[in-house]
Structure formats: structure tokens, C-alpha cells
Amino acid sequence: MALLQIAEPGRATAPHEHRLAVGIDLGTTNSLVATVRNGIAVVLNDEHGRPLLPSVVRYHKGGGVSVGYEAQAQASTDPHNTIVSVKRFMGRGLKDLVDAATMPYQFVDAPGMVQIKTVAGVKSPVEVSAEILKVLKARAELALGGELIGAVITVPAYFDDAQRQATKDAARLAGLNVLRLLNEPTAAAIAYGLDNASEGIYAVYDLGGGTFDISILRLSKGVFEVLATNGDSALGGDDFDRRIYCWMLEQAGLHTVGDNDKALLMSKAREAKEALSEHPQVRITAVLTSGELIDLTLTEQTFNDITESLVAKTLLPCRKALRDAGLKPADVKGVVMVGGSTRIPRIQAAVGEFFGQTPLTNLDPDKVVALGAAMQANVLAGNKGQDDWLLLDVVPLSLGIETMGGLTEKIIPRNSTIPLARAQEFTTYKDGQTAMAIHVVQGERELASDCRSLARFELRGIPPMVAGAARVRVTFQVDADGLLSVTAREMSTGVQAHIEVKPSYGLTEEEVKRMLQDSYVHARDDMAARMLAEAKVDGQRLLEATRNALDQDGEALLTPAEREGIVSLMQALETALAADNLKAIKQATEALNQGTVEFAARRMDASVKRALTGHRLEEIDV
Amino acid sequence: MPDFNRNHFELFGLPPAFALDRAALERAYRDIQSEIHPDRFAHAGEAEQRLAMQWTARVNEAYQTLRQPFERARYLLELHGVHALDDKHTAMPADFLLKQIEWREQLQQAKADRDFTFLQRLESETLAEAERLERQLQALLDERRDYAAAAETLRKYRFIDKLLSDIGEAMTELDIP
Numbered sequence: 001m002a003l004l005q006i007a008e009p010g011r012a013t014a015p016h017e018h019r020l021a022v023g024i025d026l027g028t029t030n031s032l033v034a035t036v037r038n039g040i041a042v043v044l045n046d047e048h049g050r051p052l053l054p055s056v057v058r059y060h061k062g063g064g065v066s067v068g069y070e071a072q073a074q075a076s077t078d079p080h081n082t083i084v085s086v087k088r089f090m091g092r093g094l095k096d097l098v099d100a101a102t103m104p105y106q107f108v109d110a111p112g113m114v115q116i117k118t119v120a121g122v123k124s125p126v127e128v129s130a131e132i133l134k135v136l137k138a139r140a141e142l143a144l145g146g147e148l149i150g151a152v153i154t155v156p157a158y159f160d161d162a163q164r165q166a167t168k169d170a171a172r173l174a175g176l177n178v179l180r181l182l183n184e185p186t187a188a189a190i191a192y193g194l195d196n197a198s199e200g201i202y203a204v205y206d207l208g209g210g211t212f213d214i215s216i217l218r219l220s221k222g223v224f225e226v227l228a229t230n231g232d233s234a235l236g237g238d239d240f241d242r243r244i245y246c247w248m249l250e251q252a253g254l255h256t257v258g259d260n261d262k263a264l265l266m267s268k269a270r271e272a273k274e275a276l277s278e279h280p281q282v283r284i285t286a287v288l289t290s291g292e293l294i295d296l297t298l299t300e301q302t303f304n305d306i307t308e309s310l311v312a313k314t315l316l317p318c319r320k321a322l323r324d325a326g327l328k329p330a331d332v333k334g335v336v337m338v339g340g341s342t343r344i345p346r347i348q349a350a351v352g353e354f355f356g357q358t359p360l361t362n363l364d365p366d367k368v369v370a371l372g373a374a375m376q377a378n379v380l381a382g383n384k385g386q387d388d389w390l391l392l393d394v395v396p397l398s399l400g401i402e403t404m405g406g407l408t409e410k411i412i413p414r415n416s417t418i419p420l421a422r423a424q425e426f427t428t429y430k431d432g433q434t435a436m437a438i439h440v441v442q443g444e445r446e447l448a449s450d451c452r453s454l455a456r457f458e459l460r461g462i463p464p465m466v467a468g469a470a471r472v473r474v475t476f477q478v479d480a481d482g483l484l485s486v487t488a489r490e491m492s493t494g495v496q497a498h499i500e501v502k503p504s505y506g507l508t509e510e511e512v513k514r515m516l517q518d519s520y521v522h523a524r525d526d527m528a529a530r531m532l533a534e535a536k537v538d539g540q541r542l543l544e545a546t547r548n549a550l551d552q553d554g555e556a557l558l559t560p561a562e563r564e565g566i567v568s569l570m571q572a573l574e575t576a577l578a579a580d581n582l583k584a585i586k587q588a589t590e591a592l593n594q595g596t597v598e599f600a601a602r603r604m605d606a607s608v609k610r611a612l613t614g615h616r617l618e619e620i621d622v
Numbered sequence: 623m624p625d626f627n628r629n630h631f632e633l634f635g636l637p638p639a640f641a642l643d644r645a646a647l648e649r650a651y652r653d654i655q656s657e658i659h660p661d662r663f664a665h666a667g668e669a670e671q672r673l674a675m676q677w678t679a680r681v682n683e684a685y686q687t688l689r690q691p692f693e694r695a696r697y698l699l700e701l702h703g704v705h706a707l708d709d710k711h712t713a714m715p716a717d718f719l720l721k722q723i724e725w726r727e728q729l730q731q732a733k734a735d736r737d738f739t740f741l742q743r744l745e746s747e748t749l750a751e752a753e754r755l756e757r758q759l760q761a762l763l764d765e766r767r768d769y770a771a772a773a774e775t776l777r778k779y780r781f782i783d784k785l786l787s788d789i790g791e792a793m794t795e796l797d798i799p
Contacts, residue, residue, distance in 0.1 A: 179664070223652050319794040380664040390656055416686055419660065421679040479675065480660050 021179060021381035022140045023152045023187070023373025026129060026167065028087040028236055029209030029340065031055050032367060033136040034374035035144060036383065041191065041371040044143045052366065053139075055209075057131045058082040059120035062533045067135045076263035077541065079104035081118045085238055086132075088210045089114055089125035090170075091162030098234075099242070104259035113166065126170045133174035150177035152377040154369050156211040157183035158231030158317075158396045160442050161454050161484050168481065179380040181481040184208070185215035186393055187372030188338040189224055192363060201227075201331050203321075205351050205359065206338040206369075207314060210236035214318045216325040216332070225392045228324035228415045230317035235310065237273070237341035243306045244269035244298065248284065252294050261288045268294075276303050277343045287603075291552070304346045311350045318354055324415050335359040340366050392417050395478050402439040402448035404429060411476045414444065418482055423475040425491070432464040436472055440486050459488040535585045539577050542589055546570055546596055549603060557602045569595045629701060630684035640695055640756075640763040642688065651685045692783045695759050695776050699769055706773035707780070714777065722781050729785070733792050741796070745789045752786060755779045 022044070025032045030052040034043045043051045050069070058071035059081045066074075075082045083105070094100060094109040106117035115122050133153075140148060153176070155167050164181055171178045185204035199219055206213040213231040217224055245266050249257070257265065268286050275282040281299040288294065322329065335351060337359045342348065351359050363371075379388055394417055400410040403426075411424050428436065436459045443451030462470050471491040478484050546566065554563055569592040576584035631638040634650035656662075658681065663674040687693045699706045725748065732740040755775055762772035 220652065223656065225652075316794065323790050323794050380661065382664060390659055390661060392655060392659075417682045419675050419679045420682050421676075422683060477679070480678075 019149045019381040019383055020140075020144045020146050021150050021152070021374075021377040021383070022136075022144075022148060023154070023182075023370050023375070023377045024133065024136055024171075024176075025154050025184070025187075025370035025373060026087065026132065026170075027055055027208055027369075028085045028211060028238065029055055030366065031132050031136060032370035033140050034367070034370040035140065036374050036378035041374045041378075043367050043370055044140055046139055053132065053135060055086065055132055056082060056084045057086065057128045059118040059123065060533070060537060061119040063120055064533060065120070065131050067131050076260055076267060079259040079263040080106065081120070082263075083116060083118075083123070083128050085210050086125050086128040088234065088238070089116075090129065091160070091164075091166040092125075096234075102242075102262075104262060112162070126166050126173060129167070129170035130173035133171055133176060137174055137176055148176070149381055150179040150377065152180045152182050152187075152373040152380065153178055154182050154184045154187050154373045155482075156206070156208070156231065156233055157185050157213040157215050157226075157229040157393075158211065158233045159482075160233070160397055160452055161399075161482070162452060163233065164482055168483070178481075179377055181483070182373055182376055182391075183213070183215065183226070183229070183393055183482075184211075184369045185213045185229065185336075185338060186217070186224065186226060186391060187370075187376065188336055188368045189215070189217050189219075189372065190375050190389065190391070191368045191372035192336050192360070198333065200333040201325075201327060202334045202336060203318070203332045203355065204336045204338055205314070205318070205342065206231075207341040207347065208236050208339040209341070210234070210238050212236060212314050212317065214314070214321045216321050216327065222389045223392065224389055226394045226415075226417075227327070228321040229394055229396050230321040230324070231396070232313065232317060235313055237270075237339075239310055240273050240307050240341065240344070241266055241269040243310065244272055244303070247298070247302070247306050248294060248296060251296050258289060261290075264288070265294070272298050273303070273344070276300050277345060300345070307344075307346070311347055314347075315350065315354055318351075329355045332357075336368075337361045338365050338368055393480075393482070394418060395420070395482055397442050397452075398444055399440070399442050399454075399476055399478070399484060400448075400451075401426075401474060402441055406448050408441055408443070408446055408448045408451055411474065412478060416478075418478045419480050421475060421477040423473050426472045426474060427468045428462065428465065428470040428472075429467050431467050433467065433470070434462045434464055435460045436462065436470075436488070438474060438486070438488055440476075440484070442484075454484065455486065457486075457488075459490065462490050463493050465492070532580065532582045532585075535582055535589070536577055536580075539573055539585050539589045542592055543570060543573055543577075546592065549596070549599065553599075553603050553606065557606060558599060562599070566592075566595055566599065630688055630697060633681065633684050634688070636688070638698065638701060640691075640698060640760045642694065644689070647685070647688055651681065654681050691756050691759070692776070692779055695763065695772065695779070698763055699773055699776065702769050704769045704773050706776045714781075718778060718781075722785070725785055729789060729792060733795075736796055738793065738796050741789060741793050745786070745793070748782060748786050748789060752779070752782045755782060 020035070022033050022035045032043055032051055032053065034041055045051050046053065053068045054072040056068065056071040056075060058066045058074055058078060060066070071082055072084070075084055089097065092114055093112065094107055094114045097107070097114065100107055108115040108117055108122055110124070113124060113126070115124050116128070137148065151171065153167060153171050155164055159167070168178055168181060185206045188204050188206060189202060199221070202217050202219060204213070204215045204217065211231065211233050212235040213229060215229040216227045218227055248265055248269065249255070264286055268284050272282045272284050276298065281297055284294065284296045284298060286294045332355050335355045335357060337348065337351070342361070342365050348359055348361065376391070394415045395412060396414060398410045398414045399412040400408045403409045409424070412420060412422050426436070438457055438459060439448060439453065440455040441448045441451035442454055445451050459472060462472070469492060473489050473491050475487045476484060477487070547570070550563070550566065558566070569588070573585070573588035573592050576588040629638065634647055634654070636643065636647060636650070655678065658674055658677045660671060660674045660678060663671050687697050696706055725744065728740070728744055732744060755778060758775050759772055759779065762768045762775060
């Protein structure tokens with residue numbers, strides 16, 4: 001299925017009529033922005049032609065922020081202030097993060113959502129995500145030459161209400177008008193052009209960096225109807241990396257390592273995983289801060305063994321989704337693979353085996369979600385006619401309230417098509433009771449305490465009556481974004497008490513306003529001063545790293561002339577730093593970077609040799 | 623465009639009966655959604671958008687109700703003024719309850735033994751009972767119009783419906799596709 005099939009030919013509107021809208025895939029590992037241009041969905045690249053923006057945000061001392069490749073490059077040197085995979089923290093409390101102890105961050109347990117302490121202050125995952133979105137917004141506005149009227153932001157289908165609300169808050173904070181929160185597998189289904197190419201039942205298997213979704217859709221006459229969805233919002237490629245990381249520690253006989261080494265080894269683990277999709281085995285080498293060398297060979301077989309339980313963990317949701325849809329694997333006409341992690345051969349094999357067919361991998365699994373989101377954004381922006389597709393999506397997890405005895409009473413069952421409103425009546429259990437506490441929960445478990453708590457509120461002003469006489473009608477409303485609002489009202493008397501709640505986990509209107517104001521103030525301060533500060537930090541870090549390297553290996557690996565050359569480059573940088581001259585600092589930093597390339601290469605070679613022979617460096621000829 | 627005062631059956635142009643033309647329901651649902659879904663009003667005024675939302679919610683609710691036999695029967699009875707699942711109707715025939723207890727115990731045992739084959743047998747047995755009750759509901763609701771008896775059957779059906787979904791849950795939890 002080519003994208004061309006779904007792009008409607010000859011429908012290009014005049015530039016001044018075309019309303020600029022984008023689809024944004026806010027991913028755990030990478031984020032993308034796409035738009036529909038001349039009827040064809042395209043991913044917008046950065047100024048270097050790169051489509052992906054690593055979802056990495058680094059906070060600098062003094063307030064600077066770097067996002068993307070630049071931040072990613074510093075993840076192992078500044079792990080505490082470089083936030084990777086922030087999506088896993090969205091709408092999550094500290095107790096939800098089972099592996100918090102293995103992460104380099106200083107978490108602050110705030111009510112509703114965890115926060116992270118950085119050199120630039122305490123940051124909420126919503127703020128961190130907003131930094132990623134701001135970069136994508138700027139990229140889109142530059143490429144499209146105008147202000148966006150809005151964006152469709154994708155979320156994992158299995159995201160609960162708290163995670164969705166947090167995502168929407170992040171978009172608002174980034175100054176984006178959210179046209180719709182769209183489920184990632186559904187976006188992928190659109191981009192695959194299934195509406196035109198096929199009719200029937202399709203499964204979308206979406207294994208991203210930190211989340212897993214399976215959606216079962218029925219495609220019929222341009223209607224995409226999600227029949228069931230399931231997943232695990234804390235399972236993804238990151239977990240495969242972590243398995244490799246743990247295996248590396250075990251093989252190297254290490255119990256714990258520092259945060260810098262941890263970040264280094266995690267990135268080595270990710271590289272190894274990616275390489276294994278192309279090669280039967282991969283060599284992993286790394287030099288720890290202690291100077292110790294890690295040199296291991298990971299085979300595909302070992303990788304499959306240590307990650308087998310993760311693969312199996314994705315098949316259970318597949319079974320559940322099929323059962324909820326009332327279908328069998330044989331009923332599925334095609335399985336669409338989405339998310340970078342579906343490049344893992346073992347996953348393709350396992351999914352193929354489960355559904356009894358070869359999965360569809362003909363579109364780039366990294367881009368397909370953003371492309372689908374762009375198409376939906378184009379529709380919602382009003383750039384298309386009425387003869388298009390229609391999406392009917394579902395709520396992934398049951399919504400209900402806690403009843404007497406701590407049990408969950410489901411009001412909206414999982415896989416109900418949205419938007420949806422449903423009311424249920426409850427009554428008082430004590431004579432003269434004038435208030436009723438209402439605890440809104442989401443999840444499938446019978447005990448309310450095992451479900452996610454979304455909101456608590458109290459309905460007051462119920463006229464005193466005998467137990468069981470009051471009629472309290474609780475109405476749940478889920479909008480097209482999958483977001484819930486709850487209303488409670490006493491029905492039996494003329495006096496009506498009425499309360500509308502906004503779930504408590506998200507940011508309040510005041511908080512969002514304050515954050516927006518902060519960012520405006522921030523934007524107004526001297527741009528040049530910020531760039532200078534950043535350049536100085538970078539220059540100083542390079543100086544320090546070079547000094548350490550010279551101390552360790554300068555004598556053994558460099559000729560006196562080479563050493564002098566590096567030292568003079570260092571002196572030039574020191575002079576530039578002292579003079580506070582931005583241009584000079586940048587030039588001197590770049591010169592030192594270039595001047596130490598060969599030295600760094602020799603250091604790595606020597607480390608490898610040393611590890612292979614067990615000899616000390618002094619004994620090796622260079 | 624749907625009318626808020628119509629009942630669920632009228633909304634989809636279907637006869638108010640337990641027997642259901644599933645294909646007709648699905649066709650009607652899709653056709654209506656195509657007209658009223660909020661996505662169709664994304665660039666309309668706020669009021670229109672709100673209305674589209676309300677209507678879609680209403681149509682979704684009607685669709686969910688009619689497509690499930692249990693909800694459909696309960697809704698039909700309500701249209702006839704019978705609230706089958708009121709708290710006052712808690713007494714069930716003893717032999718029926720004993721059979722339930724037996725099935726429940728078998729389910730627990732099969733889960734503990736991780737016995738997939740037994741779960742399959744239990745499922746087909748329960749499914750047969752569910753189908754029997756559905757036929758009974760159809761006869762009582764559509765032909766004999768004996769709503770009191772239908773309400774009693776529906777209360778039994780509720781047990782079976784829940785048991786079936788629990789068996790299904792147990793089967794998916796076992797590591798067998």
C-alpha cells in the first residue's frame with residue numbers, strides 16, 4: 001500500500017486558503033512532526049534534514065534548555081539534568097515508577113504527578129514534554145511559513161485519563177492548539193491507507209520506546225472502527241535496552257555503576273539492540289569513568305533469551321483485545337507493525353506466529369504515526385471535504401466509581417466507543433446524610449484501590465432524608481480526545497446540588513497560566529547572554545575532559561609535538577572563555593574538538609587492546 | 623438526523639424486538655455516525671460542535687446497548703416499564719444457584735490447574751446455556767410478551783453472562799492463544 005493511494009489527487013488548495021495544521025507523534029524515544037502538503041502527508045525534517053527529534057531534554061545551569069540530538073549527546077555526561085523518555089512519567093506518581101531507583105533523576109513526589117529536580121529547578125514531566133513540542137512547533141512554522149492553527153497529538157491507545165490530560169496540558173504549555181488527541185495505532189491505521197485499500201479486520205501492533213498498544217479495527221466504507229484496544233503503558237523498547245544493560249553488568253561482574261556510566265551503558269545497550277536487527281551478533285565496548293573497559297559480544301540468541309518474557313508480555317494484550325472484539329487470530333486480515341521496536345526480528349516472528357501471517361512492515365514504523373496524525377489534522381483543520389474517512393475510537397480502560405466496601409462500580413466499560421456519556425444513580429446509606437464522597441477510578445480491577453484514582457470530590461447539600469431515599473445521579477462524559485469529566489447531581493428533590501469536576505492529576509488553570517508566563521519572561525531575557533552561557537559551559541566541559549585524557553594517556557599515546565598542539569588549543573579556548581566572547585569561544589571549542597579526534601581514537605583503540613591482552617597501557621607500543 | 627426523543631430501536635430504524643438484524647444495526651450506526659460525528663463539525667461553531675458531541679454520545683450509547691443481548695433485553699424490558707434488575711429481585715431458584723456454584727468452583731479449579739482444555743469445555747457448556755436463555759428471552763419478549771417471566775430469565779442470564787466473561791478472562795491469562 002503506497003501513501004499515494006490515500007492522498008486525494010488534485011485537491012491542493014490555494015496557499016492562502018490552506019490552514020496550517022500538523023500531526024505530532026510525541027514519542028518516548030523520538031518525536032516527529034508531519035503535515036499534509038499538496039494532498040500528501042510528509043514528515044518535516046530539521047535544518048540538517050533529520051526527521052526524528054530525540055525526545056531528550058537537557059536543562060542547563062542558568063536556564064538554557066537543549067532538546068533533541070544535542071541533549072542526547074550529553075545524556076551520559078550530564079545524566080541528572082538530561083531527561084530521556086519523559087513520556088513514561090506523564091501522569092504518573094512516584095509509586096507508579098517501578099524502576100525509579102535505577103534512573104539517574106532526583107524525583108520529587110508531587111501530588112498527582114512526579115517531578116524532577118534539575119539545575120534549572122524542579123520540572124514537571126508536562127513542562128519537559130512541552131519543551132519537545134515547542135521545538136517541533138518551531139520546526140513546523142519555519143517549514144510551512146506561518147503560524148499553525150492547530151495540531152493533532154498522538155498518545156498511546158492504552159494511555160489512561162491522567163496520561164492523556166498531561167499530554168494535552170503539555171501541548172497547551174507549548175502554545176499549541178490541540179485539535180485532537182489521537183490514539184497512535186489508529187493514526188497508523190489511517191497512514192497505511194487501509195480505508196481505500198482494504199475492508200475487513202486489521203490489527204495494529206505498536207511497540208514504541210516505552211509503551212505497547214494493540215488495537216483491533218474494522219474498516220468498512222471509509223469508517224475506521226476500533227473494536228478493542230489493549231496494551232501496557234509501561235512496556236517498550238526501553239525495557240529491551242534495560243535487559244541488555246543488566247546482562248552487561250552481569251557479564252562484566254559489576255553490581256552497581258555511577259549515573260554517568262549507567263547512562264553510557266544504557267546508550268550502548270540501545271545501539272546493540274538496534275544493530276542486532278541487522279546482524280546476528282554485536283560487539284559492545286565501553287570505557288567506564290573508572291577506566292575499566294567493558295567488551296562483550298551479544299548474540300541474537302542471547303538477546304532473544306533475555307527478552308523472551310518481554311515479547312510474551314505483548315501477546316497477552318493481543319489475546320485480550322481479540323477476545324474483547326469477539327474475534328480469533330484467523331479473523332484478522334492484516335497486522336500493521338508500528339514503532340521502532342517492531343524492527344526486532346524476534347518480535348516480527350512472534351507476532352507473525354500469533355496471528356498466523358506475515359506482519360505488514362512496508363511503511364517506516366517510526367513515521368507512520370506522525371503521518372496518520374497529519375492526515376487527521378488536515379481533516380480537522382477544515383482542509384478537506386465531507387467525503388473522507390471517519391474514526392470511531394474507544395476508551396481503553398473501564399471508568400467507574402468506588403462504592404461501599406472499596407469495590408469498583410464500572411460506569412463506562414472498556415472499549416466503549418467515544419464520545420460517550422453515561423449516568424448511574426446512587427443513594428445515601430445513612431439517615432440524614434447530606435454529603436456523598438465520590439471517588440472516580442479507571443481500570444479493570446475489582447478493588448478500587450487497585451485501579452488508578454482519577455479524582456475525588458464531594459457532593460454537598462443533599463437534603464436530609466432516610467437512608468436510600470436520595471437519588472444521586474453520577475454522569476460520566478468522555479469526549480473525542482478520550483478525556484473524562486464527571487458530574488453529580490441529587491435528583492429526588494427540587495433542590496439540586498450540582499458539581500463538575502476536572503480530574504485532580506492534571507495541572508490547574510492557574511498552574512498552566514503561571515508556567516506560560518514564566519516561559520514568556522524567559523523568552524524576553526537576553527538571547528545572547530543565554531547563548532554565551534551555554535557556549536561557556538560546553539567549552540569548559542571540553543577543557544576538563546581533555547585535561548583528564550592528557551593526564552591519563554597523554555604520555556603514552558601522543559608524541560610531544562602532538563601533545564603541545566593540543567595544549568595550545570586548550571590555552572586558546574581558555575583565553576576565549578576568559579574574554580566572554582561568544583564567537584571566539586565557539587571557534588576555539590570547535591578547534592579543540594577537531595584537534596583531539598585522533599587522540600580520542602587512539603585512546604579507544606588502546607583500551608580495546610588493553611582489555612584483549614590484559615596488559616597495562618605502558619606495555620603497548622603505539 | 624436522529625431525534626433525541628426516539629428510543630434506541632427507532633433511532634436505528636429497527637423493530638423494538640430482542641431478535642436483531644446485526645448487519646442492519648451496524649449499517650445504520652455507521653451511516654448515522656458519518657453524519658453527526660464531531661469530526662464532521664471540526665470547523666463549525668461551538669454550539670454545533672457541542673450538539674454533535676451530544677448526539678454522537680447518544681448514538682454510541684444506543685449502539686452499545688442494542689448490540690449486546692443482555693443490555694438489549696434489559697432495555698426492552700425498561701421500555702415496557704419493567705426494571706428487571708431492581709434490588710428487590712434478589713431471590714433465585716435454588717437449583718439454579720447450585721448450578722452456578724458448581725460452575726464457579728470448576729472455574730476456580732481450572733484456573734488453579736491452568737487447565738486450558740477444561741476451560742474450553744466449561745466455556746462451551748456455559749455458552750450453550752447462554753444461548754438457551756437467549757432463545758427463551760426471545761420467545762418471552764417477542765412472542766409471548768410475558769415481561770415478568772422475561773425479567774426472571776434476564777436475571778439468570780446476568781449470572782451466565784458474567785461467568786462467560788470470567789471464563790474468557792481466565793483463558794486469555796493462560797499462555798495459550
